[in-house]
Amino acid sequence: xxxxxxxxxxxxxxxxxxxxxxxxxxxxxxxxxxxxxxxxxxxxxxxxxxxxxxxxxxxxxxxxxxxxxxxxxxxxxxxxxxxxxxxxxxxxxxxxxxxxxxxxxxxxxxxxxxxxxxxxxxxxxxxxxxxxxxxxxxxxxxxxxxxxxxxxxxxxxxxxxxxxxxxxxxxxxxxxxxxxxxxxxxxxxxxxxxxxxxxxxxxxxxxxxxxxxxxxxxxxxxxxxxxxxxxxxxxxxxxxxxxxxxxxxxxxxxxxxxxxxxxxxxxxxxxxxxxxxxxxxxxxxxxxxxxxxxxxxxxxxxxxxxxxxxxxxxxxxxxxxxx
Numbered sequence: 417x418x419x420x421x422x423x424x425x426x427x428x429x430x431x432x433x434x435x436x437x438x439x440x441x442x443x444x445x446x447x448x449x450x451x452x453x454x455x456x457x458x459x460x461x462x463x464x465x466x467x468x469x470x471x472x473x474x475x476x477x478x479x480x481x482x483x484x485x486x487x488x489x490x491x492x493x494x495x496x497x498x499x500x501x502x503x504x505x506x507x508x509x510x511x512x513x514x515x516x517x518x519x520x521x522x523x524x525x526x527x528x529x530x531x532x533x534x535x536x537x538x539x540x541x542x543x544x545x546x547x548x549x550x551x552x553x554x555x556x557x558x559x560x561x562x563x564x565x566x567x568x569x570x571x572x573x574x575x576x577x578x579x580x581x582x583x584x585x586x587x588x589x590x591x592x593x594x595x596x597x598x599x600x601x602x603x604x605x606x607x608x609x610x611x612x613x614x615x616x617x618x619x620x621x622x623x624x625x626x627x628x629x630x631x632x633x634x635x636x637x638x639x640x641x642x643x644x645x646x647x648x649x650x651x652x653x654x655x656x657x658x659x660x661x662x663x664x665x666x667x668x669x670x671x672x673x674x675x676x677x678x679x680x681x682x683x684x685x686x687x688x689x690x691x692x693x694x695x696x697x698x699x700x701x702x703x704x705x706x707x708x709x710x711x712x713x714x715x716x717x718x719x720x721x722x723x724x725x726x727x728x729x730x731x732x733x734x735x736x737x738x739x
Contacts, residue, residue: 420473421466423506424451431456434497435484435504435516436617437647439686443502453498458648458689460698464499468492472499476509476520484516494571497617568614569594572644572651579700593639597703608703609639611656617646624648624687625680629671635660640703643679648687652679653699662693 425446433440444452450463471491476482488496503518504511511518573595576583582598593609613627625645635656643652654662663677679697680687689697696702 420470424469424502427502427505432501432505434501435511451502455649457686458650462649464495468495469499469502473503476518481517481519493567568644569612572612572642611641613641613643615645619647621682621685621687626678628676630675632656632660632675648680648689650689651698652693652696653702654696
């Protein structure tokens with residue numbers, strides 16, 4: 417496995433592109449534990465854990481190929497685009513598009529086995545003395561995993577834990593909060609309910625961070641929202657009281673009373689975070705108790721443009737699944 421990481425270390429300082437949409441990102445540095453990448457669309461650095469890269473690499477060598485979807489489902493649900501792009505730069509690895517799949521040649525696998533890395537030596541099961549009946553068919557791998565929107569929501573929860581938050585997941589989240597934070601304040605512990613909304617990487621640039629059909633019947637100080645858009649790899653954190661002031665509300669149609677908000681604009685054909693929401697981007701410090709949330713920002717921001725069909729019976733697009 418050390419051979420894999422030594423090659424990854426050589427990528428430090430280079431500019432690569434994600435394989436799907438060719439969005440450029442910089443490999444800022446490579447440490448013993450992670451690779452730091454920074455997408456050029458928003459200039460926010462991300463840490464891609466070494467264990468995710470090496471696990472995907474081992475899977476690739478074991479089977480000779482691995483798709484980007486398999487990397488996402490098995491090893492790196494949150495950084496799969498970066499993992500695939502980094503691995504594609506390694507010697508002996510090629511890839512194809514539609515769907516994105518990485519390949520490693522038999523020569524490369526044989527060389528690793530020759531160098532003594534037993535983890536990559538193909539194993540041959542023993543031949544049974546008697547022919548046994550065929551085992552039942554195994555369901556598709558995707559059936560073991562929740563929908564993509566749910567996977568992203570769990571990734572957001574993992575990001576909260578990484579940032580030091582104490583997170584609790586309710587047994588039933590339908591119609592309620594996706595998770596609850598326990599926060600320590602001078603006056604004692606308090607609780608903050610969170611709703612998580614996500615957009616997947618297959619969204620169009622115009623809808624990269626467009627969230628529609630938001631139900632907020634009871635905005636209050638102890639309820640907040642976290643929005644995550646995969647295409648720009650960015651978070652926005654808003655207390656519910658501020659969200660209802662910034663978002664547009666449907667006035668008619670089947671979504672009457674619901675809200676919509678878009679955190680990105682299109683620039684040169686690519687989505688970029690809208691500066692008017694810069695105060696909320698990556699603003700995890702805004703996840704505080706009621707006293708802190710009541711000290712909300714002065715809502716002097718201009719409203720986001722209403723999608724062209726926001727008032728019709730059909731919304732412009734649907735928000736992804738929540739946890």
